[in-house]
Amino acid sequence: MTAPARTRDSAELIRAEEPVLAHNYHPLPVVVARAEGAWVEDVEGRRYLDMLAGYSALNFGHRHPALIEAAHRQLDRLTLTSRAFHNDRLAEFAERLAALTGLDMVLPMNTGAEAVESAIKVARKWAYDVKGVPADRATVVVAAENFHGRTTTIVSFSTDETARSGFGPFTPGFRIVPYNDLAALEAAVDETTAAVLIEPIQGEAGVVVPDDGYLAGVRELTRRTGCLFIADEIQSGLGRTGRTLAVEHEGVVPDVVLLGKALGGGIVPVSAVVAHREVLSVLRPGEHGSTFGGNPLAAAVGTAVIELLETGEFQRRAQELGVVLRDGLASLVGQGVVGFRARGLWAGVDIDPAIGTGREISERLMREGVLVKDTHGSTIRLAPPLTVTEQELRSALKTLEAVLAHGA
């Protein structure tokens, strides 16, 4: 009989990754082995409150029972057909997603970056077929400090040198304007503009919330000038900000909404381009696709996610607990926090650099049992699962207060 393999502890597992995994990430030194709700447990059985929630991919918490059940049921029936055939789950997914967003048609993909890429293709095709832009002249206007993913085309219009440097030559056809600046946007839009592509709230930039009126202004400008408004709601959407979509805070319906992350319930990668019929109808067979896009497992989990959102409960929780988060952070301003931006259960918190970098604060919080992620210098991001309880949220804020007090 062979001896059972000795299980490796966290330190051994971290060391084992080093020679065999590409070093494109610098994770916190925690090795998660199990999770439920807002909590994760490491290999040694230490528990941590997950205040990052997979960058909002886990809006419904880890292993939400309804989502796990939907996945199990589907696993026992049918997992993949490819789009060479129809599957019996896709129609309902698309119908309900279109209804949830107030739009007409769905292009199912897998990752967020794929949804963004797909939307750029669709916008260009729309510009040529419908708007009449001369061939290969279409432009897309984007915002500085954007984050839309990691493909070569998407990093072509990033302003983050770490994301871009060494990956050229870049895809042409993009114009970059400052975020939250309608005059600059107006100046950049012309008869070649296929679309304006923005995040309603810039997540990776540090949860940058634009001024009231900006999103409505983008909607008015794009309508008036005859180009598409593409809202990348991959991180801001699906309940995070207290509404199904962040654009709803300004009563705006874009022409194209991009969804991902939480659409897969933290179980499978599911993304989608959701748009008006006139826009998505430009695609014809053979012009775009994905082997896994719209697979029955993804559609079943995505439909279960939509069912959760249809109750309104998660949007309401994000809104109500968002007040607790905002009040808690406001009380820390001057106590190690120099500023913060928040909407719903989502915040970017600027830590006094004298106390530590975002990374150092994240590591200290980890040692106290709270997981967060830093971004840009001394900013940390808080995005707990929308299932987090008020008590859990208050305890995370207390831990942050203690970590900051200790570091001062």
Ligand SMILES: Cc1ncc(COP(=O)(O)O)c(C=O)c1O
């Ligand atoms: C707004 C936004 N768009 C697109 C993406 C890319 O998603 P993915 O990592 O699934 O490709 C992200 C990921 O953080 C995002 O925040």
